[in-house]
Amino acid sequence: MVHSLEGKVAIVTGGSGGIGSATCRVLAERGAAVVVADIAAERAEALAGELKAAGGRAVAVALDLGEEASVKAMFAATLKAYGRLDIIDNNAALLTPEMAQRDLDIGRMETDVWDAVFRVNVRGAMLCCREALAIMEGQRSGVIINTASNLALQGNVIQAAYSASKAAIIQMTRSIATSHGHLGIRCNAVLPGLTGSRSALEHLPPRLLEIVREETLTPYLGDPMDIAHTVAFLASDEARYITGQAIAADGGTSVHIPGYARLRELFSGE
């Protein structure tokens, strides 16, 4: 077992979701005390109970990223429980079935959809970064990991608000890395491709899943553990020279021209 995070304190927002719960499990296995923060408070409690039963250290905190007071309360609860903060994984995002149906293209964008997505995904993550920095500045150390998406890099016919919100996350990541690196604080963004999390598998049309499979360069689609391991690496001291980066864990979907991977059929000689 790897104990690369022994003694560290980590918050995971959206910690009871697909990627978030996998991340909480990996961080706890590696020795971190984990704050499982989620709007789904019961699920967060259940996961914190599971982590403790497995011998880890964990607390659950009810969090609504849309509410500044709730964000501040999460940091207060973290300090009360553990007295410090070493890692925050800003993983939560607004991914409800309603948003999946209403976040379409800009031509059809309803203002309340845009505002709701930005309120949680961008403003919420900014509040978490700001409050985390206030603690980490005093400690002169800390790691922030923000969750973007490969959709931050590529156009899509739908999810225009979501994609723009994730692009904003990448730029915020670079800003923080630049302004706070000298204080011993690192900030990176992880860009998941499609992973088999609950929200991805339940709400996406089967045809879309087929297309993603065709464009993924690895012979398999990723799952939440692939993102959790990337986060755990970025959180560890092994990644101490990596900051300001947007690191895709997407099976290579974002690095090639769609359709071109299949051109190998033309040149394989078969």
Ligand SMILES: NC(=O)c1ccc[n+]([C@@H]2O[C@H](COP(=O)([O-])OP(=O)(O)OC[C@H]3O[C@@H](n4cnc5c(N)ncnc54)[C@H](O)[C@@H]3O)[C@@H](O)[C@H]2O)c1
């Ligand atoms: N799964 C994928 O294919 C994929 C691809 C690219 C990026 N991502 C990103 O990875 C992250 C995790 O996604 P996931 O697939 O695990 O989704 P998920 O829906 O399983 O998890 C999201 C979690 O965020 C929580 N949440 C939502 N609104 C909140 C709020 N206002 N305050 C606090 N918590 C809130 C939800 O309760 C949920 O537990 C997201 O940032 C998502 O955009 C996922």
